[in-house]
Amino acid sequence: MGKSTTLVRKGTASRTASRARRHLRVRKKVQGTAARPRLVVTRSAKHMVAQIVDDTQSRTLVSASTMDASIRTAEGKKSEKSKQVGELLAQRAKDAGITAVVFDRGGYRYQGRIAALADGARSAGLEF
Numbered sequence: 353m354g355k356s357t358t359l360v361r362k363g364t365a366s367r368t369a370s371r372a373r374r375h376l377r378v379r380k381k382v383q384g385t386a387a388r389p390r391l392v393v394t395r396s397a398k399h400m401v402a403q404i405v406d407d408t409q410s411r412t413l414v415s416a417s418t419m420d421a422s423i424r425t426a427e428g429k430k431s432e433k434s435k436q437v438g439e440l441l442a443q444r445a446k447d448a449g450i451t452a453v454v455f456d457r458g459g460y461r462y463q464g465r466i467a468a469l470a471d472g473a474r475s476a477g478l479e480f
Contacts, residue, residue, distance in 0.1 A: 375459030391453040400434045402441045416441040434465040438472025452479040
């Protein structure tokens with residue numbers, strides 16, 4: 353066997369490890385309570401998932417994603433679908449009696465689909 357053709361620099365981390373580190377930095381400051389639960393965003397290449405979590409009880413109170421039937425069949429770009437996820441999540445939160453949350457961007461930059469989801473939730477009446 354010869355030498356490997358792929359070079360990995362010492363000290364470089366993978367993209368997911370870097371995001372996980374950033375998420376831990378955010379989580380040190382952001383805590384969800386019963387009065388003001390945490391809105392968690394998870395992004396993949398194709399889908400968006402958003403959950404409202406009460407960290408004191410370790411329970412998911414409300415969730416919405418692009419895999420929901422109403423959004424999956426909708427036409428549009430991924431950022432438009434992300435905005436729809438935010439609106440759907442805010443509607444479900446209102447039905448559950450939740451009006452205010454703290455936003456956990458999950459280590460992702462606040463731009464693109466993450467910002468679209470937050471704007472959709474705000475426009476539907478969720479405060480954060």
